[in-house]
Amino acid sequence: MADPEPTPGDRLHKTLNFNVGVLGHVDSGKTSLARVLSSTASTAAFDKNPQSKERGITLDLGFSAFTVLMPEHMKLICGEYDSLQFTLVDCPGHASLIRTIIGGAQIIDLMMLVVDVVKGMQTQTAECLLIGQLTCSHMIVILNKTDLLPSDKRQIAIEKMTKRMQKTLENTRFRGCPIIAVAAKPGGPEAPETAEAQGITELIELLKSQAFLPKRDPSGSLLMAVDHCFSIRGQGTVITGTILQGALRVNDTLEIPALKVTRKVKSIQMFRKPVPSAMQGDRVGVCVTQFDPKLLERGVVCTPGSLHTIHAAIISVRKIEYYRGALSSRTKFHITIGHETVMSRVSFFSRASVSADSGSLSPAEQSAQDFSFDWEFCHQEEYLTGQGEAKGRDPAQWALLEFERPVTCPPLCLVIGSRLDSDIHSNTCRLAFHGKLLDGFEDKSYVDSVLPRLKISKNKHKEGAVERVTDDYTVIGKNLFKKETNLQLFVGLKVTLSSGETGVIEGSFGQSGKIKIRIPEGLKEETKQLLSSSSKKKGKGGAKNDPPKEEDVKVDSQHITIHLNFKRYVYDPQKKMIQS
Numbered sequence: 001m002a003d004p005e006p007t008p009g010d011r012l013h014k015t016l017n018f019n020v021g022v023l024g025h026v027d028s029g030k031t032s033l034a035r036v037l038s039s040t041a042s043t044a045a046f047d048k049n050p051q052s053k054e055r056g057i058t059l060d061l062g063f064s065a066f067t068v069l070m071p072e073h074m075k076l077i078c079g080e081y082d083s084l085q086f087t088l089v090d091c092p093g094h095a096s097l098i099r100t101i102i103g104g105a106q107i108i109d110l111m112m113l114v115v116d117v118v119k120g121m122q123t124q125t126a127e128c129l130l131i132g133q134l135t136c137s138h139m140i141v142i143l144n145k146t147d148l149l150p151s152d153k154r155q156i157a158i159e160k161m162t163k164r165m166q167k168t169l170e171n172t173r174f175r176g177c178p179i180i181a182v183a184a185k186p187g188g189p190e191a192p193e194t195a196e197a198q199g200i201t202e203l204i205e206l207l208k209s210q211a212f213l214p215k216r217d218p219s220g221s222l223l224m225a226v227d228h229c230f231s232i233r234g235q236g237t238v239i240t241g242t243i244l245q246g247a248l249r250v251n252d253t254l255e256i257p258a259l260k261v262t263r264k265v266k267s268i269q270m271f272r273k274p275v276p277s278a279m280q281g282d283r284v285g286v287c288v289t290q291f292d293p294k295l296l297e298r299g300v301v302c303t304p305g306s307l308h309t310i311h312a313a314i315i316s317v318r319k320i321e322y323y324r325g326a327l328s329s330r331t332k333f334h335i336t337i338g339h340e341t342v343m344s345r346v347s348f349f350s351r352a353s354v355s356a357d358s359g360s361l362s363p364a365e366q367s368a369q370d371f372s373f374d375w376e377f378c379h380q381e382e383y384l385t386g387q388g389e390a391k392g393r394d395p396a397q398w399a400l401l402e403f404e405r406p407v408t409c410p411p412l413c414l415v416i417g418s419r420l421d422s423d424i425h426s427n428t429c430r431l432a433f434h435g436k437l438l439d440g441f442e443d444k445s446y447v448d449s450v451l452p453r454l455k456i457s458k459n460k461h462k463e464g465a466v467e468r469v470t471d472d473y474t475v476i477g478k479n480l481f482k483k484e485t486n487l488q489l490f491v492g493l494k495v496t497l498s499s500g501e502t503g504v505i506e507g508s509f510g511q512s513g514k515i516k517i518r519i520p521e522g523l524k525e526e527t528k529q530l531l532s533s534s535s536k537k538k539g540k541g542g543a544k545n546d547p548p549k550e551e552d553v554k555v556d557s558q559h560i561t562i563h564l565n566f567k568r569y570v571y572d573p574q575k576k577m578i579q580s
């Protein structure tokens, strides 16, 4: 019989793990803070706990942990646990920062944004805030290095910086989040190790008060981020890391996608004790049958067959508003996807760019229909609109990514596009866009044969005429499309009328390529008059509240034109390159 899914109660130990990402600008004091938190907690917070010394452990580069007794407010909801472990994920360099955060997005429960109190928000602070916005729902701001402020003006300076941070956070999801001042390593690098950090006990109390029962889901396939790997003679190879998704049991078979091999789980340890299973959010050491640990210093392991290695992908795209550069097609960006950052050629396209004029395709182009179907499918899926990308808001954007080397990632994972090669001191945001993986191309030959033949054309412009008004908010347009055109692909696109109103294509009208246009602000009086006089002159149709029927429409207004701008995306078997 299969083992039951592990539950949070299925533990030999009674410690709940809570993951805290430590983010901030270079040199803001992240590592110093993680270090002092761990040591302060292990010496002070546990004096009642005999295991305290053991718990202030350094797990690996970038990971440290400390444990406290279960805070009062969590005792009721976390009945089966008696203590709470904070695992601090110190995120160092920039590329690895994005990778760590994206990879850990599902399991970073709270983010500590470390700010140098003297310098305030710096470029990377802002970038970290952006990444936090995309991946995390709880945050604490740490104003560090308060010892550098002159003692007589310290309090005022802290209050000033607190207010400034509050203002910055006003329009973010972290509005009103706690802000605390500390000195993680007073005196800087030259100071003796004995120099006492300030505000750390208060910070630990704040962390305890902000902690909550994290959502963990043992279902689905396993995905574990590996941060360390070593062998134990006679036993096997141990991989340590964090379970990002799913669960793991002794005797399970794991896949190491980078090595294209599978290995059997011989034992699992948490908090240095053997456990039969572990689940999302847990930090574990897993002993598997032997392989060369040098081959997997960092990376992922997973349920066999659950990850895909892809050569190209389609993603949804949202521009990061602080990014000053252009998102132009066929340029290269650093793409962070799953646990990898890879250079990619990026071609952007938008909704109506999908083989829109299918009726006018040549027979060769017609064969592209299968392909364009995929895109059509994409934009009907909820995940495009479900993640805050509400239908009807911004015109949706997509991109085709062509990776310089294949990447291994889970389906639907978060993707961030950035320009990491731009100068880190240039004071500009290097994060350009974010999105979700919608579709990946695994088959290299498919990529070779199909992707080079995609054509993303330049902006197109179509012009038609308003035929009649059906009510104060709706007009019927004609001469924009042929009757064969798949009008569904244009639904939701913006049009402008020569009379000044803007509208949205609501759908087709009749069978001859006419469209119904909704004018959300309503038609201007002059426009209505112009259209109704035009109707009367011709003597048919145009009665304000008549349900529109195609045969009614005989009136031809020469006065008001409709303008539609869009991009077109077609498969062109003749082309050897993507054209733009």
Ligand SMILES: Nc1nc2c(ncn2[C@@H]2O[C@H](COP(=O)(O)OP(=O)(O)OP(=O)(O)O)[C@@H](O)[C@H]2O)c(=O)[nH]1
Binding pocket: 024, 025, 026, 027, 028, 029, 030, 031, 032, 033, 092, 093, 144, 145, 146, 147, 148, 182, 183, 184, 185, 186, 187, 188, 189, 190
């Ligand atoms: N004066 C003073 N210096 C500090 C404090 N905290 C850290 N520093 C110093 O600031 C420098 C950077 O500290 P780190 O902890 O390495 O900063 P970091 O953010 O982890 O740096 P990166 O990992 O390089 O991004 C070191 O020289 C520390 O000694 C503090 O509270 N006061």
